[in-house]
Amino acid sequence: MDIWHVKGGRGLEGSCNVQGSKNASLPIIAASIVTPMECRLYNLPKLYDVDAALSILRHLGCRAEQQGNEAYIDSRPLSATYIPNELMEEMRSSVIFMGALLARCGEAKLSPPGGCQLGKRPIDLHLKALRELGADIVEDEGEIICKSRALKGRDISFPFPSVGATENLMLAACAAKGRTVIHNAAREPEIIALADFLRSAGAEISGAGTDKIEISGMHARKSAVCRIIPDRIAAASLCCACAACGGDIELKVSNPSQFSTVLYFLNEAGCDIINSTHSLRVVSNGKLRAVKGISTAPYPGFPTDAQPVLMAALLKADGESEIEENIFSNRYRQVPELRRLGAEIEVEGRTALIRGVNELHGAALSATDLRGGAAMIIAALSADGESVILDDGHVRRGYEDFDLCLSSLGGDIILES
Ligand code: UD1
Numbered sequence: 496m497d498i499w500h501v502k503g504g505r506g507l508e509g510s511c512n513v514q515g516s517k518n519a520s521l522p523i524i525a526a527s528i529v530t531p532m533e534c535r536l537y538n539l540p541k542l543y544d545v546d547a548a549l550s551i552l553r554h555l556g557c558r559a560e561q562q563g564n565e566a567y568i569d570s571r572p573l574s575a576t577y578i579p580n581e582l583m584e585e586m587r588s589s590v591i592f593m594g595a596l597l598a599r600c601g602e603a604k605l606s607p608p609g610g611c612q613l614g615k616r617p618i619d620l621h622l623k624a625l626r627e628l629g630a631d632i633v634e635d636e637g638e639i640i641c642k643s644r645a646l647k648g649r650d651i652s653f654p655f656p657s658v659g660a661t662e663n664l665m666l667a668a669c670a671a672k673g674r675t676v677i678h679n680a681a682r683e684p685e686i687i688a689l690a691d692f693l694r695s696a697g698a699e700i701s702g703a704g705t706d707k708i709e710i711s712g713m714h715a716r717k718s719a720v721c722r723i724i725p726d727r728i729a730a731a732s733l734c735c736a737c738a739a740c741g742g743d744i745e746l747k748v749s750n751p752s753q754f755s756t757v758l759y760f761l762n763e764a765g766c767d768i769i770n771s772t773h774s775l776r777v778v779s780n781g782k783l784r785a786v787k788g789i790s791t792a793p794y795p796g797f798p799t800d801a802q803p804v805l806m807a808a809l810l811k812a813d814g815e816s817e818i819e820e821n822i823f824s825n826r827y828r829q830v831p832e833l834r835r836l837g838a839e840i841e842v843e844g845r846t847a848l849i850r851g852v853n854e855l856h857g858a859a860l861s862a863t864d865l866r867g868g869a870a871m872i873i874a875a876l877s878a879d880g881e882s883v884i885l886d887d888g889h890v891r892r893g894y895e896d897f898d899l900c901l902s903s904l905g906g907d908i909i910l911e912s
Contacts, residue, residue: 497891499884499898501875502907503857506781507742509904510774513730514540514895515564515723519688521588522662523721524548524568525595526692528557529669531571534696534719539566540726540895543888547585551578551592570599577604580637584609586892590618590659593641594666597630601670603641616823620653620660627651628667628675648673648711656681656706656793662689668710669698677708683794684753688724695719725750728800729894731757732869734777735801735808736901738766739877741781744904751775756797760786760805764812781877785814785851791821803829803870810838810874812851819845829867832860836878854879862886865893872897876906 515538525548527534539545539561549566552559556574560567576596583589589608596603607618622632622639628651630643648671653660661681668675680686682704690703697716702708730746731754737744738761751758751770758768758775764783769776786809791799799822809816810833820826827842834840835858839850857880862868868890875882890897898910 497886497888498911499872499886499890500909500911501872501882501884503855503876503878503880503882505740505876505905505907507737507740507744507901507904507906510745510747511733511900511903513725513733513746513748516540516685516688516726517542517544517893518683518728519685519724520545521548521586522591522685522689523692523723524552525588525591526666526689526696527568528552528555528570528573528595529598529666529693530696530713530715531573532696532716532718533567533569533571534721536566536568536721536723537564538723539564540723542895543892544586544588547582548588551582551589554578554582573599576600576602580606583607587616587659590621591662591666593621593639594625594663597625597641597643597646597667598670601643604638606638620655620657621663624651624653624660624664625667628664628671630667646671648675650676650678652678653680655679658683658685661686661708665689665693665700665708665710669693669713671710671712673711675710678706680706680708681793682706684724684727684750692719692721695721727753728798728866730754730775731798731801732804732873732894733900734758734761735804736873736876736906737777738764738779738783739808739811739873740906741779742905743776743778745774745776747774749773754798754801756795757801757805760789761808764809783809783812785809785812785816785849787817789817790819793822799823799826800866802826803866804873806840806847806849807833807870807873809849810836810852810855811877812849814851816849816851818847818849820847821845828863829870832863832867832871833874835860836874836882838874856880857882860884862889865889869894869897872901872908876901876908
């Protein structure tokens with residue numbers, strides 16, 4: 496159990512680095528088995544989810560070692576195609592190994608993935624797309640058994656641009672004969688990062704970042720090298736912390752356009768956002784205005800992962816803010832916990848109304864999920880007095896050294912684990 500001790504009331508000041516992206520790292524780790532190869536990953540964040548992905552690789556017979564923010568993977572000795580339930584339930588992204596194993600071995604056996612409980616999280620789009628590519632998939636007593644004698648490239652359309660399903664299909668399509676064209680593909684920056692990695696490993700792939708991705712197989716290569724892109728959600732979380740507490744912070748990031756929707760609302764709320772070539776400065780006097788029109792959507796829309804942390808920033812804003820959550824059916828789990836700090840939030844269906852209060856006060860909270868836990872930490876930093884957040888490891892699934900990063904900016908936060 497992690498326990499976050501937070502004393503609120505201090506402004507944030509200073510500069511800090513932004514970790515590598517969790518959501519880019521996980522599919523890239525899975526992609527390392529698509530073809531037998533060695534690869535080196537740089538700027539890989541130290542996270543529970545990354546540990547879980549590397550454990551799956553080792554279970555499959557690969558060599559996978561992380562030292563600091565670098566990892567070495569050798570997928571040539573891969574010898575298994577079964578991922579047991581205890582590894583699958585660690586995180587949602589374990590499902591991406593299905594496409595990777597199909598590509599490499601023509602078979603995979605696994606159970607449905609775990610991950611944050613944000614409402615229903617079916618994998619029907621993953622299964623349908625892989626079946627269309629030629630995989631036989633049987634669901635039997637909680638296990639998913641996939642086999643394919645020959646995957647065959649073709650046009651495949653998604654009814655919704657699912658990030659994970661797009662990634663799974665990209666991986667499997669690397670081994671398909673002929674050309675696969677994915678229509679209504681997800682356009683997230685992490686999809687571009689995966690395509691870049693696959694290309695460096697020998698894949699012929701184009702169109703990532705648009706809604707049409709084309710994959711025409713893979714030429715054997717022996718090694719790939721990749722630098723993980725900065726984490727746009729971790730960066731957005733730090734910006735929201737500064738907005739909530741007041742202060743002046745500089746983040747060393749080169750990709751602020753990837754979370755410009757979050758920056759737009761922080762600016763509307765009264766923060767100054769100053770962009771330069773390799774950094775982003777956020778200045779807040781801690782007295783925000785309420786904002787309306789925050790509506791989560793697939794990229795390039797407002798990211799659902801930033802919804803809880805922006806909500807945390809708006810708890811003391813003057814007026815009534817309004818958020819609409821359109822991606823997950825149960826992504827307001829942070830709300831009852833934030834109310835313990837004195838927040839006034841009403842949820843009706845997809846909509847959350849946040850009536851700004853003058854003061855928040857410290858309280859005992861329990862982290863409900865990864866981004867919800869981060870939201871509680873941010874809200875506690877902007878509350879008067881001391882808060883204690885009990886956390887079953889949710890936050891460290893996705894944030895590297897969140898405590899050290901925030902305390903280097905002047906926040907009073909200690910992680911006891
Ligand atoms: C990824 C991100 C997660 C982010 C989410 C949406 C990773 C590791 N995780 O998750 O942080 O919150 O994108 O931006 O990259 N859906 C179906 N059937 C499917 C697949 C998805 O109905 O087969 C639904 C989901 O229940 C959800 C929506 O589609 O309501 C979006 O899911 P998806 O884009 O697939 O998200 P993930 O890949 O799980």
